[in-house]
Amino acid sequence: MISAKVDINQLKDKLSNGDIRTLARALTLVENDISPAEDLLKSLHINRNIPVIGITGPPGAGKSTLVNSITNRLCELHKKVAILAVDPTSPFNYGSLLGDRIRMLKHFNQPNVYIRSVATRGSLGGVSGRTLEMIDVLRSSDFDLIIVETVGVGQSEIEIAGLADQTILVLVPEAGDEIQHIKSGLMEVAQAFVVNKADREGADSFANSLRKMIKEQHQMMPVFKTTADKDLGIDELCHWILNSKVSHGDRNTHFLVDQAIKLIQNKRMKGIEKAEIFNLIKDRQFEGDFNMYRFVEQWM
Ligand SMILES: Nc1nc2c(ncn2[C@@H]2O[C@H](COP(=O)(O)OP(=O)(O)O)[C@@H](O)[C@H]2O)c(=O)[nH]1
Ligand SMILES: [Mg+2]
Known part of the structure; x- marks a missing residue:
């Protein structure tokens, strides 16, 4: 305790x-x-120069495998890496990486990888709970890079874009249908795309149609092809991660404004649990004089 x-x-x-x-x-x-x-x-004392890389995408796309492979490569380059896994579908699947970390511990006094999974609770104060604050704690330590894995379902890939300096969207060749989804909005949240499971059929044509779409929208995001479980395509991706600079100025201001709003929201929503509201409403909605405006007054 x-x-x-x-x-x-x-x-x-x-x-x-x-x-x-x-x-x-x-x-x-x-x-x-x-x-x-x-x-x-x-x-x-939060070091804002430590890059935070968001890795998002649908469940099973290979995000954790990719993070694992990227981290191994970054370790070879003597980088100290922190990983936050915000994934309710698989809270912890960095087994092999942890194995490496234990091995590393034997050889060095200091581990170069720190892995932490973030619990996602039922609080209404944001899907990823206290991720922003946890990132800032990591930024107060001495990492070279912080990687945040979030599972991209609905709003969460947009949320991670508000937390990370660079967001990488991981897709698989079968995701052809999702192109429409990407078109409507995701272009703004991702700074790079990864077509993982490039060992599967259709990877080339999917990557090409992504590139075409990016060009049509007058954007410049790179598209990488990786086979994460075989460490293929990882060098190019790591090179991009280490060398692409966050454009400061406008984006940075918007980014900080979003963070401020998120923190204010979280603070105001403190102690308010969806489950509690559910239970209260479940009982009261059938009362003849139930009034939503009077009901919410107790939290104002
Ligand atoms: N064929 C193939 N399978 C992969 C590749 N990358 C990951 N996988 C497998 O895809 C599954 C889901 O991977 P995981 O990293 O847990 O996905 P996540 O849910 O996005 O984190 C696992 O069985 C991986 O071994 C790849 O490049 N090719
Ligand atoms: Mg995962």
């Missing part, structure tokens, strides 16, 4: 020195909003 007394300055210093235990502890405090999470967040 976490003791009530936490020395914030000590926590902060250890965090910036890359102490893994302290990092795990700080993340737990922040994820569960346990005091002094709020004071800790306010005192953090």
Whole structure:
């Protein structure tokens, strides 16, 4: 259990020195909003130059496999990598990576990979809960790169675009039908596309039609083809990840405004659980004088 007394300055210093235990502890405090999470967040020295790469896409597209492969390559390049997995469908499937990490621990004193899965709870304050705050805790440590995997269903790929500097959308050759879906909106959220499972039929034609579509919309996003479980196409993708610079200025301001709004929303929605509202409404909706406006007043 976490003791009530936490020395914030000590926590902060250890965090910036890359102490893994302290990092795990700080993340737990922040994820569960346990005091002094709020004071800790306010005192953090957050390094905004550490790139946050969002990896999103439908379940089963190979995101975790891809993250695994990318991370192995980045480790070879002596990068220190943090991974946040926000995936309710498979909370933790970095087994092989963890195996590497354990092996690495034997050889070095400091592990170069930190993996953490984020619980997605029923709170209404955003699908990904406290992901933004957890990213900022990671940014206060000494990583070279932070990778966030989110499962792309509906709104979540748009949400990750509001958290990451660069978002990579992972698709599979069978996703031809999803092109329409991409056309309507996803173009704005992804800075790069990956056609994974390139070992499967139709990968080339799918990648080409994606490229054509990007060009038609006067965009410049690259399309990579990967076979993640065989580490193919990973070098090119890593090269892009390490060398593409986030355009600052306008996008950055919008990005920060979105974050501010998200934090205000989360704060206002604090303590409000969908399940609780469900139970209340379930009972009261049949009362003759049920009035939604009076009902919501108690949370205002
Ligand atoms: N054929 C093929 N299978 C892959 C490839 N990448 C991942 N897979 C498999 O696809 C399945 C789903 O992968 P996973 O990484 O868990 O997908 P996620 O849900 O997007 O994270 C697993 O069985 C992987 O082994 C690939 O490039 N080719
Ligand atoms: Mg996954």
